[in-house]
């Protein structure tokens with residue numbers, strides 16, 4: 001399965017924010033959306049999720065216009081983790097993750113549903129929080145619970161908008177590494193907005209770099225994440241260095257340093 005954006009543009013009112021964005025995300029691929037604040041990452045993810053229908057252009061899922069999909073079919077296909085969560089206070093973590101099964105459930109919860117929920121809680125290391133209320137969790141714990149809810153949804157496409165913004169260093173690395181493993185094993189697909197360029201370099205297969213709502217570059221992380229691109233797009237001096245494990249990482253500091 002694959003998602004393709006075809007010359008997608010987007011506006012808020014009369015203000016254009018995305019211009020002519022075209023890329024594909026194929027089965028088994030993790031695609032990073034990168035770019036500075038306000039470059040259009042969240043808007044593009046919401047457009048792909050059909051929360052904001054495109055002002056022009058198309059989102060195609062395996063060649064079918066996403067806007068033509070039945071909402072239940074779309075919920076089985078697309079799992080969206082927003083940047084900011086809306087949640088009902090005094091709902092338990094278990095109930096929150098169980099909502100991920102909603103597209104598959106009729107009137108009752110099956111043993112299979114509960115097994116998927118258990119597995120999703122375990123994958124995000126939140127099993128011990130299952131009986132807690134979501135409003136009584138830390139920001140990072142809540143973020144992991146909402147990722148677990150999306151895992152329970154078992155979608156073909158994961159759309160994650162800065163899913164690591166509240167996570168500590170270990171959970172940032174573990175979450176993106178785990179998602180990459182799931183996507184590669186399941187042959188699902190993930191589009192993920194990130195600010196950490198080293199997470200993109202290490203754990204993604206393709207990078208779409210946005211600048212002012214336009215595609216600045218699209219390609220493999222090594223092709224896109226060059227010292228020149230980081231300077232042009234973020235205004236930051238970066239250096240690509242080899243670490244002691246033989247991996248290339250970006251080392252950066254403000255451009256006036």
Ligand SMILES: Nc1ncnc2c1ncn2[C@@H]1O[C@H](COP(=O)(O)OP(=O)(O)OP(=O)(O)O)[C@@H](O)[C@H]1O
Pocket residue numbers: 012017035036037038039040041042043044
């Ligand atoms: N609801 C809205 N109404 C009007 N303008 C908006 C709205 N949401 C976002 N914008 C504008 O659209 C542009 C793109 O915003 P968007 O949130 O997509 O950027 P982003 O790359 O996700 O930024 P960040 O890294 O800060 O999350 C910005 O100029 C922003 O001010």
